[in-house]
Structures are given as C-alpha cells and as structure tokens.
Amino acid sequence: MQESKLQNIIYLASRSPRRAELLKQVGIGFIVLPSDIDETPLLNEYSDAYVLRLAAEKARACYDELIRQSAIIFPVLAADTTVSIDGKILGKPQDDDDAFQMLSIMSGRCHEVHTGIAVATDEGVQVAISTTKVEMAKLTEETILAYIATGEPRDKAGAYGIQGLAGALIKRIEGSYSGVMGLPIFETAQLLGQAGIRIL
Numbered sequence: 001m002q003e004s005k006l007q008n009i010i011y012l013a014s015r016s017p018r019r020a021e022l023l024k025q026v027g028i029g030f031i032v033l034p035s036d037i038d039e040t041p042l043l044n045e046y047s048d049a050y051v052l053r054l055a056a057e058k059a060r061a062c063y064d065e066l067i068r069q070s071a072i073i074f075p076v077l078a079a080d081t082t083v084s085i086d087g088k089i090l091g092k093p094q095d096d097d098d099a100f101q102m103l104s105i106m107s108g109r110c111h112e113v114h115t116g117i118a119v120a121t122d123e124g125v126q127v128a129i130s131t132t133k134v135e136m137a138k139l140t141e142e143t144i145l146a147y148i149a150t151g152e153p154r155d156k157a158g159a160y161g162i163q164g165l166a167g168a169l170i171k172r173i174e175g176s177y178s179g180v181m182g183l184p185i186f187e188t189a190q191l192l193g194q195a196g197i198r199i200l
Contacts (some may be wrong), residue, residue: 008197010119013062013078018163019183022044023077024088028192035062035078039091047084051116053128054077054080059120076120077197081182085111090158096148099159103147106158108138114157116140117180119191126191130184134162139169157182 013035058078093099115169153159160166
C-alpha cells in the first residue's frame with residue numbers, strides 16, 4: 001500500500017476511454033486491467049444495487065487476478081454505470097433497434113443514471129454510488145435515428161453519451177456530470193483517498 005501511495009498509481013478495471021480520460025484529468029496514473037464478469041441483473045435487482053454489485057465484483061476479480069499473477073499490487077478501481085427509468089434497467093443497447101427503444105422511452109422525460117464505484121485493496125473492497133437525475137429533451141423520430149446513425153449510442157448505458165453529441169439532447173441534470181460519463185470524480189477521490197491515493 002505504501003508503494004502505491006508514493007507512486008500514485010492504480011489499476012483501472014475498465015476499458016472505458018471516458019473513465020481513463022477522467023482519471024487523467026485529475027492526475028491519477030493507472031494501468032488498464034479490464035475485468036470481465038457476468039453482468040446479467042439478478043431477479044428483481046434494483047438498478048442502484050446492480051451497479052454497486054458489479055463494480056465490487058469487477059474490482060475483486062481484478063485484484064484476485066493480480067494476486068494469482070504475483071504482480072505488483074496497487075489499488076484497483078472499478079466502476080459500472082446504468083440508466084434507470086420506470087424501475088427498468090437500461091444497459092448498453094444490443095443493436096440499433098434496442099437503442100431506438102431506449103431513446104424513445106427517455107424522450108421528454110427524466111431518468112436516473114447510477115454509477116457504482118469500487119476500490120479493492122488488501123483491506124477489502126470499498127464501494128460508493130453516484131445517482132444523477134437527467135432530463136432529456138423531447139426527441140423526434142428523425143433526431144433519434146440521426147443520433148443512432150452516428151454510432152455513438154452503441155457502447156453507452158442508456159444508448160447515449162452526455163459528453164458527446166447527446167449533450168445537445170440533455171435539458172438538465174441534477175447531480176454529477178462525471179458520474180453520468182461513467183466515473184463520479186468526487187466519490188472516486190474519496191475512495192482512493194482511503195486507499196492512500198490522493199488527488200490533492
């Protein structure tokens with residue numbers, strides 16, 4: 001743990017370029033070590049519990065793999081983001097038709113974006129969550145199809161990326177902008193601080 005504090009380096013258990021960008025923004029060095037787990041929601045699992053569970057499982061799986069490899073151990077940061085509306089979890093769209101359905105459901109309405117984060121160290125796994133309320137503008141079918149045609153929705157929870165073209169479709173948010181991007185900086189800084197990695 002002392003070595004990681006001196007070097008300010010973590011493992012990032014994610015392939016997300018957005019999470020990588022946010023860590024770079026606050027000066028955290030990281031090594032990408034993706035963690036692949038089953039992301040199927042449990043029966044009747046609430047969206048906030050779902051993202052917390054997945055973040056913790058990703059962090060633990062990555063940490064356990066480092067132990068198996070006898071690698072240098074730095075804290076492991078993992079995250080998971082999902083969109084929720086009407087009690088339904090909207091993950092990444094399976095195809096363009098799925099993206100169309102998601103965007104149509106959210107059109108002109110408010111939804112919630114939950115991002116669970118987890119940090120694994122030799123002391124265990126600590127978790128936190130950020131929930132942001134997002135109001136989307138009323139979208140015409142033409143606008144939805146034009147947005148889908150850009151390809152941007154394909155790997156995004158809820159079929160949109162607020163930091164991209166979809167920023168023009170969002171009327172208002174209440175909460176964390178970086179949380180909607182996939183890594184809430186405030187909560188991340190708190191957890192990393194507990195693990196000896198300080199931003200300021």
